[in-house]
Amino acid sequence: MSVDHAFIEEMEARIPKGGVRTRFAPSPTGYMHVGNLRTALYTWLIARHNHGTFILRIEDTDQGRLVEGATDVIYRTMAECGLDHDEGPDVGGPVGPYIQSERRGLYGKYAELLVEKGAAYYCFCEKTESEEDSGDFQRGDDPCRDLSPEEVQANLAAGKPYVIRQRIPHEGTTTFHDVSFGDITVENKTLDDQVLLKRDGLPTYNFANVVDDHLMGITHVVRGSEYLSSAPKYNLLYESFGWDIPTYVHCSPVMRDQHNKMSKRHGDPSYEDLKAQGYLTEAILNYVALLGWAPKGERSEQEIFSLSELVDAFDIAGISKSPAIFDIEKLTYFNATYLRAMDPAAFAKAAEPYIRESVKNPGVDTAAVAALLQARCEKLTDIPEKVDFFDALPEYSVDFYTNKKSKTNPEVSLAMLQAAIPALEALPEWTQDAIHDALIDLAAKLEVKNATLMWPVRIAAAGKLVTPGGAVEICHILGREETLRRLRHGMELLGA
Numbered sequence: 048m049s050v051d052h053a054f055i056e057e058m059e060a061r062i063p064k065g066g067v068r069t070r071f072a073p074s075p076t077g078y079m080h081v082g083n084l085r086t087a088l089y090t091w092l093i094a095r096h097n098h099g100t101f102i103l104r105i106e107d108t109d110q111g112r113l114v115e116g117a118t119d120v121i122y123r124t125m126a127e128c129g130l131d132h133d134e135g136p137d138v139g140g141p142v143g144p145y146i147q148s149e150r151r152g153l154y155g156k157y158a159e160l161l162v163e164k165g166a167a168y169y170c171f172c173e174k175t176e177s178e179e180d181s182g183d184f185q186r187g188d189d190p191c192r193d194l195s196p197e198e199v200q201a202n203l204a205a206g207k208p209y210v211i212r213q214r215i216p217h218e219g220t221t222t223f224h225d226v227s228f229g230d231i232t233v234e235n236k237t238l239d240d241q242v243l244l245k246r247d248g249l250p251t252y253n254f255a256n257v258v259d260d261h262l263m264g265i266t267h268v269v270r271g272s273e274y275l276s277s278a279p280k281y282n283l284l285y286e287s288f289g290w291d292i293p294t295y296v297h298c299s300p301v302m303r304d305q306h307n308k309m310s311k312r313h314g315d316p317s318y319e320d321l322k323a324q325g326y327l328t329e330a331i332l333n334y335v336a337l338l339g340w341a342p343k344g345e346r347s348e349q350e351i352f353s354l355s356e357l358v359d360a361f362d363i364a365g366i367s368k369s370p371a372i373f374d375i376e377k378l379t380y381f382n383a384t385y386l387r388a389m390d391p392a393a394f395a396k397a398a399e400p401y402i403r404e405s406v407k408n409p410g411v412d413t414a415a416v417a418a419l420l421q422a423r424c425e426k427l428t429d430i431p432e433k434v435d436f437f438d439a440l441p442e443y444s445v446d447f448y449t450n451k452k453s454k455t456n457p458e459v460s461l462a463m464l465q466a467a468i469p470a471l472e473a474l475p476e477w478t479q480d481a482i483h484d485a486l487i488d489l490a491a492k493l494e495v496k497n498a499t500l501m502w503p504v505r506i507a508a509a510g511k512l513v514t515p516g517g518a519v520e521i522c523h524i525l526g527r528e529e530t531l532r533r534l535r536h537g538m539e540l541l542g543a
Contacts, residue, residue: 050163051156058153061142063264067099070265071125071132072256074106075117078317079124081309081373082271082301085335089298090269091130092336092361102263103135105146106256108249124318127328129354134263142263147255154250157258157288158211158243166287167243168192169209171202189240211244213254213280221279225295227368228272233279241280253277257284260293267363269296296363299370301338309373321378325401325428329354330382336361338371351384383425394421401430406437415524419516436509437524440533443510445540453502454495460503461541464534466493467504471522471531479523486519507537 071087073079079087094101103125105118122137134140144150161167170191189212194202202209215238222232243254250258260268275297285292300308309315316324321331333352342349342360352360386394395417402413402420416434424430435441448460455463470489474481490500505518508530514521522530 050159054153054156055160058262062262063100063141067094067097067266068102068264069094069099069267069269070102070104070260070263071130071269072104072106072259073121074109074112075114075121076109076112077114077117077120078319079120080315080317081335081338082298084124084128084318084331085301085338086269086271086298087125087130088128088332088336088357089296089340089361089363089366090267091132092357093267093269093296093363094133095358096361099266100133101131102140102265103132103145104259104263105136106252108147108252108255110148110249120319127322128318128332129328147250147259150255150259151249153262154255154258155244155248158250158254161213161243161284161287162211164287166214166283167211168194168214168240169199169202170212170240170242171207171209192240208246210242210246212240213243213284215240215280215283221282223278223282223292223295225275225278225297226363227297227299227366228275231275231278235279238280238283253280254284257281261285261288261290265293267294267296269298272297272299272368294363296366298339298366299368302370302372304372315373323428325426325430326378326382327385327397327427330378330385333357333385334378334381338373339367339369340365341367351381379425386424386427387422389421391418391421397427398430401427402434404431405435408438410526411437412524415520416515419520419524423515433515436511436514440536441510443506443540447506447510447512448503448537448541450502453498455499455502457541459499460506461538461543463493463495463500463503464507464538464541465543467500468531468534468538471527471534474527477523477527479519482522483519503537504534507534 069090071090073083073087091101093099103121105121125132132138134142134145136143136145158167162169168189168191170189172189172191192212192214216235219235220232221235221238222230224230241253242251244250259265278295278297282292303309303313303315307313318331322328332354333350336352336357337350340361341347342352343362343365346360349356349360389397392414395414398417398420399413402416406413406416416437420430420433424433445457449456466489467486470485471482474485486500486504487497490497493500501518505514505521506512508518508521508525510533516524525533
């Protein structure tokens with residue numbers, strides 16, 4: 048087959064020159080797991096820190112693993128996280144298309160160019176599909192490696208099915224450099240002649256990756272450390288084509304514990320799972336950024352980063368080669384910190400759907416409830432259980448009225464409620480200040496500590512030992528009528 052040099056020249060002329068260009072290239076095979084999100088974040092941060100270009104590329108050549116709707120998950124996750132792309136399938140760009148299946152026609156041309164350069168060869172051997180896909184099988188020298196041009200042409204003319212394999216040198220070594228792992232050298236004899244182009248004309252992942260990264264002008268490649276073993280073959284491809292080799296950034300895995308990688312199969316959460324569990328996107332991003340990266344210099348002790356602060360601080364030299372352990376408790380700490388730092392109005396808006404899971408009564412002011420919650424919840428999903436008493440008073444034990452610190456027992460609590468009801472009934476207006484002043488004045492009149500009065504009032508109003516907010520706030524939100532009804536029920540429970 049003759050090489051279409053005019054096409055090659057046209058493609059090469061399109062490649063952007065100068066400036067940092069990075070890409071996130073997910074396969075649409077399901078959810079966005081934490082490792083995927085970290086790769087996307089690091090790739091985006093490298094581009095933004097260097098005032099470069101961030102590209103989204105969809106790698107869908109493995110048609111058997113595609114999951115319907117997975118591409119939408121990618122778009123939605125990236126948008127929610129604020130990881131905007133400058134080029135991609137939905138926004139276009141100078142080196143599109145940005146979906147690999149739509150680039151199908153070019154890979155064969157580059158594979159043929161590699162054959163012409165002597166760095167690849169046609170293989171007509173019958174191998175299984177799995178062998179063809181991976182190239183990771185044990186074998187001796189492929190007999191097709193040394194076919195004469197005439198034999199190759201005859202086989203092609205006869206319509207024999209073929210793959211195109213990379214011709215790995217038998218002798219010598221290949222060295223590549225990684226930002227985290229340094230220089231790594233392998234003996235070429237340990238590398239196999241991997242398949243570049245399959246029988247169906249589609250490229251293997253490894254080949255498409257190299258071709259697309261080159262044609263899109265990618266300067267920094269961020270990927271998992273599981274691809275370290277493939278890096279020598281990538282390097283040999285770059286060298287065979289005469290292309291510049293990008294900066295490699297291989298990230299060690301995110302682990303569930305010391306011995307096991309995170310895995311959806313084992314119940315480890317994806318980004319969408321974490322959102323469903325009540326974690327804020329900002330907290331997730333902040334925590335994920337620190338899974339394998341640490342800031343340097345004046346920010347070395349800093350933990351809480353906004354996305355813009357991460358852009359400013361991010362340096363690839365801070366990426367560690369050690370695996371990072373995903374600690375859900377640490378993420379929860381980050382989330383609580385973010386919740387408490389939110390603007391109260393923004394928190395109220397975020398909390399409202401969770402409040403309404405338990406509080407169906409439209410008369411309850413959700414903003415007032417949210418004000419009680421902001422400093423008292425770690426995840427948004429904590430909210431429904433904390434506020435369910437506003438809708439209906441739960442059944443509770445008379446034992447709740449006994450509290451040593453507040454110096455209460457059933458007898459004392461009954462006396463407090465008997466005094467509190469008329470004091471609250473007499474209020475000209477039902478405001479938080481009015482309720483507070485009435486109860487404080489009453490405690491002074493009764494010559495008891497404030498807590499001795501407030502404890503039974505809160506228990507009677509909420510029916511819970513632990514509540515977001517104290518007696519005053521709860522009574523105010525419940526309203527006069529409901530508060531008095533609940534306090535009278537408390538008296539009945541206490542034997543009045």
